[in-house]
Amino acid sequence: MAPEDLSKLTIDKSKVAFRAGRGKRVFYLVFVLLALVAAGFLYRMGFFTPPVQVQLANVTQVYPSQAYTLLTASGYVVPQRKSALASKVTGRLVWLGVEEGSRIKKGDVVARLESQDVEAAKTQAAANLETARFNLENAKAEFVDATLNLTRSKELVDRNFIARGEYDTAVARHKKAEAAVKAAEAVIKANEAAVEAAGIQLEYTLIRAPFDAVVLTKNADIGDIVTPFSAAAESKSAVVTIADMDSLQVQADVSESSLGQVKIGQPCEIQLDALPDRSLRGAVHMIVPTGDRSKAAVMVKVRFIDKDPRILPEMGAKVAFLSREITKKDQRARTAVSQRALVTQGDGKYAFRVQEDRAVLTSLMLGNPIGDMVEVIDGLKAGDQVVLDPPAKLKSGVKIKAGE
Numbered sequence: 012m013a014p015e016d017l018s019k020l021t022i023d024k025s026k027v028a029f030r031a032g033r034g035k036r037v038f039y040l041v042f043v044l045l046a047l048v049a050a051g052f053l054y055r056m057g058f059f060t061p062p063v064q065v066q067l068a069n070v071t072q073v074y075p076s077q078a079y080t081l082l083t084a085s086g087y088v089v090p091q092r093k094s095a096l097a098s099k100v101t102g103r104l105v106w107l108g109v110e111e112g113s114r115i116k117k118g119d120v121v122a123r124l125e126s127q128d129v130e131a132a133k134t135q136a137a138a139n140l141e142t143a144r145f146n147l148e149n150a151k152a153e154f155v156d157a158t159l160n161l162t163r164s165k166e167l168v169d170r171n172f173i174a175r176g177e178y179d180t181a182v183a184r185h186k187k188a189e190a191a192v193k194a195a196e197a198v199i200k201a202n203e204a205a206v207e208a209a210g211i212q213l214e215y216t217l218i219r220a221p222f223d224a225v226v227l228t229k230n231a232d233i234g235d236i237v238t239p240f241s242a243a244a245e246s247k248s249a250v251v252t253i254a255d256m257d258s259l260q261v262q263a264d265v266s267e268s269s270l271g272q273v274k275i276g277q278p279c280e281i282q283l284d285a286l287p288d289r290s291l292r293g294a295v296h297m298i299v300p301t302g303d304r305s306k307a308a309v310m311v312k313v314r315f316i317d318k319d320p321r322i323l324p325e326m327g328a329k330v331a332f333l334s335r336e337i338t339k340k341d342q343r344a345r346t347a348v349s350q351r352a353l354v355t356q357g358d359g360k361y362a363f364r365v366q367e368d369r370a371v372l373t374s375l376m377l378g379n380p381i382g383d384m385v386e387v388i389d390g391l392k393a394g395d396q397v398v399l400d401p402p403a404k405l406k407s408g409v410k411i412k413a414g415e
Contacts, residue, residue, distance in 0.1 A: 062410040066399040067365060068352060070391045071384075072344040074290050076280045078382050080331040081272045084311070086263030088283070088326040090256070091312075092222060095230075095249035098124055100215045101238040104231055109251060111229055115220040122250045124237060126216040133209030140202035147195035150188065157181070157188035224253035227324065254324055259315060260296060261328045264308035273298060278336045279313050284327040288344065292316040292337060293330065347384040348375075352397040363398035363405060364391060370398050372407035 102124030109121050164181035167173040231237060231247035238248065261281055265273055279293040296314040303310070313330050315322070353375075354361045360377055363370035378386030391397070398411065405411075 062368070062412040063370075063402065063405055065363075065370070065401065065405070065411050065413065067396050067413050068349050068399050070346060070348045070387065070393055070395040070397060072287070072393045073347045073381055073384060074280065074282075074344055075341045075379075075381055076290070076331060076333060076337045078380075079334045080280075081334055082265070082269045083329060083331050084263040084265050085327070085329050086261050086313075088259055088322060088324055088328055089262045090254035090324050091258035091260055092224070092255035093227075093252070093324075094221060094224070094254075095252045096121055096218050096220070097239060097249045098215055098218055098237050099239055100124065100129075100212065101236065102126070102216060104233055104235050104237050104247075104250065107229070107231070107233055107250065109226045109229070111226055113226045115224055115226065115253065117220055117222050119220045120217050121220055121226075122218040122231075124216040124218075126213055129209065129213045129216060133206065133213055136202060136205040136209045140199065140206055143195065143198040143202045147192065147199055150191040150195040154185075154188035154192050157185040161185040218250055220253065222255055223257075224255050226251050227254050228252045256322075259322055259324065261293065261313040261315075261330055263311050263313060263328070263330045264303065264306055265311045265332075267302060267307050267309060270298070270309055273311055273332055278333045280331040280333060280337055281313065281315065282329045282331070283322065284329075285323075286319065286321060289319070290344070291319065291322075295332070345378070345381065345386045346388075346391065346393050347381050348387050348391060348397055349399060350380070350383060350385050351399045352401070353377075353385070354401060362391065363401050363407070365396040365398065365411070368410055368412075369408055370401070370405055370411045 104122060105125050106123040107121070109115060115121060161181045161184070164173065164178045168175060168178040229251050231250045235247050237250060240248065273295060275295055275298065277295040279295060281291040281293045283289075283291070293313045293315050295311060297312040299310040299312065301310075302308065311330075348362060352362045354363070354372070360375045361372050362375055364373040365371075373390050375390035376388040378388050380386075398405065
């Protein structure tokens with residue numbers, strides 16, 4: 012067998028070096044291409060350009076009634092019937108039957124003061140009245156007897172059976188008995204008045220509600236001294252403060268220059284700061300006939316047509332004075348955006364929505380215009396920020412900066 016030619020097993024190093032060099036060139040070329048693509052993408056996204064300065068606005072919840080609002084004013088919810096309940100007598104509070112938020116009816120006993128001394132005085136006055144009534148009965152009996160005696164004496168004196176002096180004595184006794192009856196009747200009236208006065212004093216120890224109301228604040232507690240004038244140290248003048256919730260109205264200050272657009276009975280829309288999800292119908296109840304020189308304004312009272320148990324005194328409110336009545340449909344809040352934020356591309360409407368620090372072109376589905384705004388059915392939600400009057404150079408994804 013011929014020996015094998017081992018020289019054929021030699022590796023050609025030139026071919027290996029050529030392949031390695033070509034692989035490196037391909038890698039570098041791919042890396043450069045990727046770098047160029049990334050740089051182009053970053054340039055397009057604005058990483059190498061300064062942010063575009065723009066104006067921003069919020070997407071908000073608005074009501075269609077804004078389209079026919081004549082003017083707006085701010086104010087507060089104020090009860091027209093409000094009372095600080097106190098007593099006409101001084102005493103220690105021994106019972107309190109309400110707390111903040113309690114609903115009470117007219118005549119309900121809210122609190123009670125100590126009344127042992129007044130009850131004793133009333134009992135004594137009642138006893139004196141009974142004694143006076145017994146005395147009156149005795150006086151009447153004496154009067155009847157004196158009347159009969161006078162009649163007999165007159166018959167006897169006419170027949171000369173008795174002396175004239177005895178008859179005069181009978182007349183005097185009759186007059187005395189008659190006076191005693193009148194005196195006893197007067198004493199009864201005096202004692203009846205004393206009983207009534209004691210009853211009134213006892214009633215003063217009961218603090219009652221003067222009208223249907225809700226307790227707003229509790230100013231005293233059991234054990235406190237309650238006095239009409241609160242002159243003594245640590246004494247209280249009012250036990251609770253109540254308000255008639257059916258009498259709530261909004262008191263708003265209207266500029267004197269705009270007062271001509273307000274009239275009695277004018278329809279209004281009331282928006283409470285505490286209830287942003289609902290608007291309430293109202294009407295002008297009164298224009299207070301005096302101005303406030305410090306504010307150059309006149310107070311206007313607006314009554315609620317729509318009621319809501321969540322309405323509370325001293326809540327902040329905004330009142331829109333309208334040119335016509337609003338409907339239930341107008342009371343539903345709509346998501347709206349300023350028409351200055353709209354961009355037209357082809358047949359579609361868009362807006363640049365702010366996402367972090369970039370403007371993102373967003374497709375919109377729009378509804379009806381509402382004043383200088385337009386309803387957004389889809390594409391944006393309340394609270395989003397959009398670019399106003401977007402410049403022509405603004406592209407989707409470009410970094411932006413809010414202007415002054």
